[in-house]
Amino acid sequence: MHYATKSRLLSATALIAAGLISTTAFAQEATIAFASGELGATSYNPVTSSNLNSATSLIYDRLVEQDADQSYHPHLATSWEESADGMSWTFKLKEGVTFHDGTEFNAQSVADWIPDFADTENAFLVAAIDAVEVVDNLTVKFVMSRPEPNLLYNLASSFMGIPGAAAYDEMGDNFGVTGAVGTGPFKLDRFDIGLETVLVRNDDYAWASDLSENQGAAHLAQVTFREIPDQSTAFLELKTGGVDILLGVPTDFLQILKAESNVAVIQMPGTGINYMPINVTAPPFDDIKVRQATGLAINQEAIVASIYNGVGAPAHNFLISSLPEADVDPALDVRHDLDKANALLKDAGWIMDSDGVRVKDGTRLSVKLFTQNGTEFTSLTQVVQAQLADIGMEAIITVFDSSTIRDEYKENRHQLAVRGYDWNNSDILDWFFSGKRLGYPNVSMWTDAEGQRLNDVAMEESKNSEERIANFKAYHEYILSQHLFVPIYQPTTNIAYNTNKVNVPDPIRGTRFRAQTVLDITVAE
Template sequence: MNRREFLASASLFSLVAVVGSLTPAVATEAEAVVVLARQEQGAASYDPVRAVTLNMAAGLIYDRLVEQAADQSYHPHLAESWEVSPDGLNWTFKLRKGVSFTDGEPFNAATIVWWIPKFRGTENEYMVDAIDKVEALDEHMVRFALKRPEPNLIFNLAMMNMGIPSPKAFDAAGTDYGVIQAVGTGPYKLESFVVGQETVLVANEDYAWSSPLTENKVAPYIKRLTVREIPDASTAFLELRTGGVDMLLDVPTDFLPQFRSEADLDMRDLPGYGITFVAINTRAAPFTDIRVRQAIALAIDQGAILKSVYGGVGKEAHQLLVSSLPESKVDPATEIRNDSTRSAKLLDEAGWTLGADSIRSKDGKPLQVKLWARADTEYRRTAEIIQAQLKAVGIGIEITVFDAGTYRDQFRKPERELVLQPYSWTNADILDWFFSAKRLDSWNLSMWDEPKSEELHDLAMYGSKTWDERVENFRKYHAHLLANFVAAPVHEPAQTMAFNKTRLIAPETFRAPYSIVDIRPAQ
């Protein structure tokens, strides 16, 4: 499973941890204990080159050439600036001077020349496969010569796996790198890592080259940071209340009322990081009729789901991409919005007649369909509301829920009809993952295969020379998918962080996800 596949089914990164005692942690004012988000599971090492999954601690150990802000904009970091040639085939980076790894080794152009080829043969090779060669122009200037234009390289360079390790440490440790040793230029150093338990980080006191997205420009205020995971939300909440931990990086929606009632706790919201949608199997009757697909999409009331399931946290989703992405800005008339009256009329036009039992039928066959969902509370409740909303226009829904371990396996079964699918990804190329005909045997749950769509897909994925061209091409592809009702958008989640405000002071807003270097001890 490569990194994007992992994110499509869950989200990014993690460590598994054993929950300790509920006794309040004994910590100095410069220490903190944070709990990883539930979806950040599976990290077996801190090797950014070879690891399929990482967690937020990797972003504190390593810096990247480019950083992506919470609003999806891009900003320089280890690269002070960059230029792209008009044909899109040469990218030139001016590197920051005075940067060193925590093992004392210098960061310079030679580092980049060494680093990019290390991805060859790994599961992360796709992030740099457009790069043909890397050339050092001087000690702090480097050029990437590309095989083909790849404007999305900027997104790839901002990914967690593009954190740059120390060449000396990496080569010396070999395949053991990332388990007992992880050396970067970041604001924290790895002190210890126990797979399945916790990671302990200590401040890099020499740090003086922070990202422009952070307020703190020097060493972190928190000098010792313990990163844990507590899979059970109730236990995590109790740990935060009793002082066992200081911050949770993700609060389940079901627990928000309890968190808000605690006087010592405060919360911060991060922008949307994905979409939950209903995939519609376009090859299965009656969904071969676009009128039926449209009727299903228009019958879903995103606002009611946002209020009832998520307590107003996040946003209604009316498109298939995160709303902060420019590729999501389609013509408002193309957005999919609730219109139950129109939904009922479409079903009438398609020949589905409302019966005495309030379920429509055609040619003696009732309009009964299957909806699959994960067993998580939020998805099960969402499925139940969608069931009621579709029943209101005469569509009967049979819900089947699967636990996380078996959910993915069900996708391959041909009898699927509707699938409630969440993803976490902040790039328009997720449309390739879920709707390209090239993925009919894997993630294309809608089984969508149409020549015009593939033409727009190929232009968006491979035919853009510049970022602006790519945005426009993906916008057209996105609009075409919406117009064909291959899926129904439902919800755009927001990530809510909670912390003990008697112990920590957090910025009112975070320009970058997990800006731990901006968090201060309260005393």
């Protein structure tokens, strides 16, 4: 639920340059460009960071991995057992695993790690764990304060990569910036924030999950992430040979890439949506009628056809459609209805002026519309601007980089924004709408007693999966009734690569492009 990431946000692109040492000792280079939401990471500390990128999964391993079909697979944990009442979980751990600094991974490593989440933004991931008991060197038991049917999902997230305790304590706030120690297939060599991250192969690696065919050290000797802010540049680099793999391919490039003889395209189900949060504290959006009218102005189907060339699907609520909690009362889904939108604004006192912009008490219906830089999101924002104009709302677009826009949110200087998230679990509702996170990530600035009650029930009082689905569905429906955002689009995850340069496994295992895939990448001969 972080965009990572919990955030799949938005519009810039990062490049990964990877080097492979062949049997002839000749260093061949491959370059990977990945999704825009990967930008903006300021640390590779999975415990404290709210924005992580794909490099994180290469540095740290997790107890559990999740495949694309939502199934869970052993990794650092070889097996697990939940007690009948849900009040304890016991994990058997893999033998022979070491951290990058040579220290042993064992049950004490897990016991040292879980308490580090206290008082961080990610504390919710382990909030139900009351105590960690070391049963023996390779067995650890979580004693729960309440049942947590979402525990395996939490353990499989990027934020649950396990750091080495000794290095974590020694580096303090510098952990994840000047250095990072995990058990993953790559080691952090250098991190220049906003510019470049260099990873080198962990030659001792021999404990991959079954999501990778390669169970040993990576074929790639080095991976370098470079941040590049323009998707068009990444596309041209792929086409001309400067980039060998492009993740998060904009849909308007797909047909062009498919026509290239040396380019293969892989499509994965998307794990998030693009949407427009509404700041409920900023007039005129403190009026629920204006918020509802804003949602009804957006024509999701037309956007999918015009911006995304029919790839992906329209979004009508906040969750990806594959989640059962997305199956809400159809009356609450947000769908285009221009007549109703105009009637709501008129009823709210906003009268259409001669220039096509509504006016109330001498004030024009002119609002700020924020977005992040990058071709796809700026194009989407321009279409949203035009559709808002159809109801007499003048939207002034401002484009920010990924770091600056978060500062704008935190300072409550926004009204509308076009953004996206990447998280295939209903607890994303807690992340973006809990009153405990106003400013960011609760960009809607919404705090509400009933909403928080429903949030807390869903997050903390679900005894099993069935209860959790019902509780999150109720919370989702209440959020929809308050018109806090406008759902727009469910993207697919599009990956393209140069077949003359690299071999990428297809299908890609896992819900995202992560370490399990990088382990299997080879340079084409």
